[in-house]
Amino acid sequence: MLNIVLFGPPGAGKGTQSEKLIQHYGLIHLSTGDLLRNEIAGQTKLGLEAKKLMDQGVLVPDEVVIGMIESKLDANPTAKGFIFDGFPRTTAQAAALDNLLLQKNTTIKMMLALEVTEVELSKRLLLRGKDSGRPDDQNPEVIKKRINEYNNKTAPVADYYRKQNKYYGINGIGSIDEIFNLLCKAIDK
Ligand code: B4P
Numbered sequence: 805m806l807n808i809v810l811f812g813p814p815g816a817g818k819g820t821q822s823e824k825l826i827q828h829y830g831l832i833h834l835s836t837g838d839l840l841r842n843e844i845a846g847q848t849k850l851g852l853e854a855k856k857l858m859d860q861g862v863l864v865p866d867e868v869v870i871g872m873i874e875s876k877l878d879a880n881p882t883a884k885g886f887i888f889d890g891f892p893r894t895t896a897q898a899a900a901l902d903n904l905l906l907q908k909n910t911t912i913k914m915m916l917a918l919e920v921t922e923v924e925l926s927k928r929l930l931l932r933g934k935d936s937g938r939p940d941d942q943n944p945e946v947i948k949k950r951i952n953e954y955n956n957k958t959a960p961v962a963d964y965y966r967k968q969n970k971y972y973g974i975n976g977i978g979s980i981d982e983i984f985n986l987l988c989k990a991i992d993k
Contacts, residue, residue, distance in 0.1 A: 805910045806831060806885030808991065809892065809901075811962065812918030814950040815925040815932075816976050817983060821918070822889040824984045829991070832880050835889040836869045839876070841938075859939045861949030863893055863957060870900045877904055888912075894957050898964045915965035916987055918976030922951055 806829060810818045819835060826833045840858060843851030854864045873891060880886075892898040905911050926947050933941030940946050965971045972990045976983055 805883070806991075807888070807905065807910060807912050808885070809888045809912055809915040809965065810918070811915050811965075812976060813920065813922075813925055813954045813958075814947070815929040816918035816920045817980070818889045818918065820980055821984060821987060822887045824980075825887050825987065825991075828988065829885070831885045831887050832876075832883045833887050833889060834873060834876050834891065836864075836872060836891040836893070837889070839872045840864060840869075859946070861940055861946040861953065863953055866894055866896045866900070869893070870897060870904075873901065874904055877908065885913075892961055892964075895961055895964050898961050912965070912968075912970060914970045914972055914990070915962065916990055917962055917971060917973050918983070919973050920976040924977060925951060 808825070808831070810822055810825070812818050819837070822833050822835065825831065840851070840854045844855045844858075845851070850868060854868065857864050869891060873888075877886070888901070892901050901912070926944065929941045929947050929950075930944065932938070933943075940950065962971055974983065974986050974990060
């Protein structure tokens, strides 16, 4: 199985590149951000709780996102592999993912980390906020909070994969196709 963690700060291009990678490699896209937004759209109890946190730019509790990932893995037993987009976002999530994959006799092949400056991230998110309808993309203070959450809680996840020799840094500034080519080169190496 080809299991890839696509990593990077908010607005790094994870969602954008995931769409291209799943087409190219025939993988399943698991985005915790999208799964949570689906729960919000369905006005479920989980969605209503998650919305309060997401609108403030803070992370949703680990057990909530781990549970969502577990049910998606169980629902796709014949998958060729998965792109994990926006997950894991804490080291506890990373350890839980390793355990879930171990139970299925598989593992993460690599973490591809999109590297983008904070100035560029804010620019991209505010631009998307103009027509995405996403409340978390419209307020510079919330964007700053999301980037702080990333620096404090998510950036350490890179070390988790560095220790396993699975970390690959990718320049996330450039055209979408240029970045996609860099990602493919790293995967195909
Ligand atoms: P996500 O949905 O994961 O939000 P994101 O990080 O903003 O998305 P992404 O990084 O994929 O955006 P993209 O670059 O594609 O999470 C939202 C919230 O959900 C979190 O704040 C948190 O509260 C919660 N959450 C999600 N997962 C969680 C977890 N595991 N644990 C706890 N909480 C969790 O796109 C950004 C913009 O840049 C787009 O407009 C795109 O068009 C543009 N862009 C992309 N590539 C570009 C390029 N090369 N050049 C210029 N623009 C580009």
